[in-house]
Amino acid sequence: MCLCGQARPTLKRPSPFTHLYQHIAALAFSVKETNENQQLLPNLTLGFHIYNNHFTEIGTYLAAMDLLSRRRKFAVNYKCETENLPAAVISGSITDYCLHLATILCIYKMPQLIFGSSPVVNNEVQGLFFHRMFPKISDHYEGIVQLLLHFNWIWIGVISLYDDTGEGFVQNVLPMFTQKGICFHFVARLPKIDFTNTYNRFIKECHEMITVVIESTANVIVVHGESHTIIVIRMMIYVEELEDTPLQISTKVWVMTAQMEFAMFPFATDWEIDFLHGAISFEVHSKALSGFRHFLQTRNPLSAKKDKFLWTFWEEVFNCDMPRPSLDKDNMFCTGKEKLETLPVSVFEMSMTSHSYSIYNAVYAIAHALQAMYSSKLKRRTMPNGAGKQPWNIHPWQLHQFLRRVAFNNSAGEEVSFNQNGELLSGFDIINWVTFPNQSFVKIKVGTMEPQAPVDKRFFIQDDVIVWPRIFKQALPLSRCNNKCQLGFHKRKKEGEQFCCYDCIPCPEGKVSNHTDADECFECPGYRYPNNDKDGCLPKEIMFLSFEEPLGIVLAVFALKFSLITVFILGIFIKYRDTPIVKANNKNLTYILLTSLLLSFLCALLFIGQPGKVACLLQQTAFGVIFSVALSSILAKTITVILAFVATKPGSRIRQWMGKRLAYSIVLSCSLTQAAVSIAWLAISPPFPDLDMYSVSQKIVLKCNEDSGTMLYSLLGFLGFLALVSLTLAFLARKLPDSFNEAKFITFSMLVFCSVWLCFIPTYLSTRAKSMVAVEIFSILASSFGLLICIFSPKCYVILLKPELNSKEQLIKRI
Known part of the structure; x- marks a missing residue:
């Protein structure tokens, strides 16, 4: 724990962790650089005190009390006039100890610069005096989540500290992981190392922890720790090796938080570090300082005899x-020619670590804050009411406002400043660890997490640069509860398992999944359909009843053939229009009926071919009007036959209704009624070309959309009414004298007509796509041809083959 103030060094024995000496060296280097800077505090020389808490709460409180006491005398609050309290304190990276220290220092409102993640405080007053040389902690955890999601590591193990910090991480941070789709095979705590933990209990806890890690199906382990966490893990591995337990812990990818740093005991140089090969860690962003390496190379314990830290460190490493x-001559003495750069990196790093870089920046932050405060006091001295005040007669609390506003560029060109919460405005480096058999390692920067950057550019990583643990043979490690669901499958959660564990179920009929691990299958857009593997959609073909396909050709040929037959019959009736059989059956109605049947055959051609706007407007309306003309003509013929026989009775008044006027009135009124329905349909909601994308799975049916079912049913209903009335009247008149009676043929023709359309309804509703159109065309042709044959074939037979029967005598002959 480093405490920075304005006095000469007071030296204590350092911690047994060798990495702490670099922190001490970074502190000394930064103070030396500051004092040599003529532009910064030119009239002041900074000094520092270093205290060691021995990683205990008691040691932390004692160090704080000693700091507030008179030099070399443990008397809190007692000081001479020439002695001042330190201006600020730089505290170490273990959050609990920083919190213990803050409990004492906040009483004196003393600034505390923390070079690790700061503790969560319940007392807001304590938090006011924190200045964190660590970026916003939530940005740090967001970076870890981004890393896991980037590599699709959604099934992980988590190891945290056995203290309040670890509990806070589990309770407050891990839910954020879950919200992002990451779940945990296990969440374990590191064994607690203290005097209350016996050796046997520690061995048991180590074994349980290692067993959980090795047997876990998760290949990625997230470790939330602090500066001493790596030494605990190494100790656990070492203990297991002493028990002759085969280990495969190097088969995991370790993801470590930025609070951690590599630490070791001097006597543990042969302890295993292979588990760190391929590990990924976060570090507070740092930059190389050119003068620091030279500063370390010039360190010599023989020329710095007062530096007891260096003496102790030199002896240990x-x-x-x-x-x-006091030592015998037989001892192995240090020559001072030993070189720090010859030490393995696992023993001592010559390049400045991120924690040391934070200490370096903390010293400069204090120096710049003092410079700002000095300038402020100097200005006030020039004012009349400020005379006689000494600019360096300050109190620690006066430095806070200047620390919060401090902003400068350090010697590496990096800007250092704080946000309103006293957190460092900086980012994180993503580091890949590569170890070697000689217990050395290198740390390679492979990415960054920049909270101040735009959202889409905050996280960056170079996948191809990363070295993975050897067991993966440079293939991207997978860490999932089960294999991905392939294309054409979707996930179904396993009962009683975490949401990352699921079964893969094939997509149901009509649905696809075009990416792995699909939560649900989806239906293709209407213009596409699923392929056989259900992993993609294929474009549908547009279909309609065309003149080029066999069915269209057959129906068109029949329509034209029936039209020619109708024209032929019409020609016969026109040619023999003066014969009795033609005159006796109202030749004008016959011409109207034959013409309407001809048009009905030709109307069927409107249903063949690609539906267009005009075709859709005419299909149903033309069919309805033409058929209404035909049926009203038959109805008029039937009524004419009935009236003709009724009128022959003596005294009948029906004779006055006889004549062409009645027949024409029937045809005209029925036709106009149907025409009015059709016009209203076209005016209100006209039919239009439409695409039916769902009737046929792999086709798009181009059809005419009637738009209004009510108008269509009204049109068909009126035709049905005419047909029913005609059938009824013709059936009642079927027994009239045969030679004059056309009702028998009309009855039979109407039976055929109604049978065709009654069969049409269920058939039409049970078919799809162009088959529906074909059924309607067939019904039009069949019903029209039935009327044509049933009514006109007997007459054509008499006209052409039995001309002797086509005489007036034969027609008036009674049977």
Whole structure:
């Protein structure tokens, strides 16, 4: 724990972790650089004190009390006039100890710069004096989530500290992981190392932890820890090796938080670090400082005899003794020619770590804040009411406002500033660890997390640069509860399992999934249809009843053939118009009926071919009007026959209704009624060309949409009414004398007509696409041809083959 103030160094024995000496060196280097900077605090020399809490709460409180006491005397609040409290405190990376320290320092409103993630405080007053050399912690966790999602690692294990910090991580941060679709095979706590934990219990906890990690199906382990966490993991692995337990812990990808750093005991140089090969960690963004390496290379314990930190560190890492009068000559003494750069990186890193970089920036932040405060006090001295005040007669609380507003560029060109919450405005580097058999390692920067960047550019990583654990042979490690659902399948959650665990179920009929791990299958758009593998959609073909296909050709040929037959019969009746059989059956009605039947045959051609706007307007309306003319003509013929026989009775008044006027009135009124229905249909909601995308699975049916079912049913209903009335009257008149009676043929023809259209209804409703059109065309042709044959074939037979019967005598002959 480093405490920065305005006095000469007071030296204590450092922590046994060798990495802490780099923190001390970074502090000394930054203070030295600051004091040599003539532009920064030219009239002041900074000094510092270093305290060690020995990783205990008691040690932390003692260090804080000692800091507030008179030099070399433990007397809190006692000081001489020439002694001042330190201007600020730089505290270490273990959050609990920072919180313990803040409990004392906040009483004196002393600024506390923390170079690790700061603790969560319930007391708002304590939080006011924190200045964090660590970016916003939520951005850090967002970066970890982005990393996991980038590699599709949604099935992970989590290891956290056995303290309040670890509990807070589990309770407050892991739910964010779950919301992003990440779930956990296990959430475990590191064994607690303290005096209350016996060796056997520690061994048991180590074994349980290692077993959980090795047996886990998750290939990615997220470790939430602090500066000493790696040494705990290494200790666990070492303990398991002593028990001759085969380990496969290097088969996992370790993802480590930015609070962690590589730490080791001097005597643990042969402890396993292979598990770190391929690991990924986050670090507070840092940049190389050119002068720091040279500063370390010039460190020599023999020329710095007062630097007891360097003495102790040198003895530990080089396994030698510094010359002392009390030591025997047989001891292995340090020569001072040993070089720090010859040490393995696992023992000592020559490049500045991110934590040391934060200490370096903290010293400069304090220096720039003092410079700003000095300038402010100097200005006030020039004012009349400020005379006599000393600019350096300050209190610690006065530095806060200047620290919050500090902004400067350090010697590496990086800007250092804080937000309104006292958090460092910076990002994170993503580091890939590569280890070597000689217990050394290198850390390669492979990405960044920049919270201040636009949302789509915050997270960046170079996949092709990353070195993975050796077991994966440079293939991207997978970490999922089960294999991905392939195309054409969708996920179904397993009962009693986490949401990351699921079964893969084939898509139901008519649905597809075109990406792996689909939550649900989806239907293709209307203009596409599923392929056989149900993993994609194919374009549908447009279909309609065309003149080029066999069915269209056959129906068109029959329509034209029947039209020619109708023309032929019409020609016969015109040629023999003066014969009795033609005159006796109202030749004008016959011409109207034959003409309407001819048009009905030709009307069927409107249903063949690609539906257009005009064709859709005419199909049903033309069919309805033409058929109404035909049926009204038959109705008029039937009524004429009935009236003709009734009028022959003596005293009948029906004779006055006889004549062409009645027949024409019937035809005209029925036709106009149907025409009015058709015109109203076209005016209100006219039919239009439409695409039916769902009737046929792999086709788009181009059809005419009637738009109004009511108008269509009205049109067909009126035709049905005419047919029913005609059939009824003709049936009642069927027994009239045969030679004059046309009702028998009309009855038979109407039976054929009604039978065709009664069969049409269920057939039409049970078919789809162009088959519906074909059924309607067939019904039009069949019913029209039935009327033609049943009514006119007997007459044509008499006219052409039995001309002797086509005489007036034969027609008036009674049977």
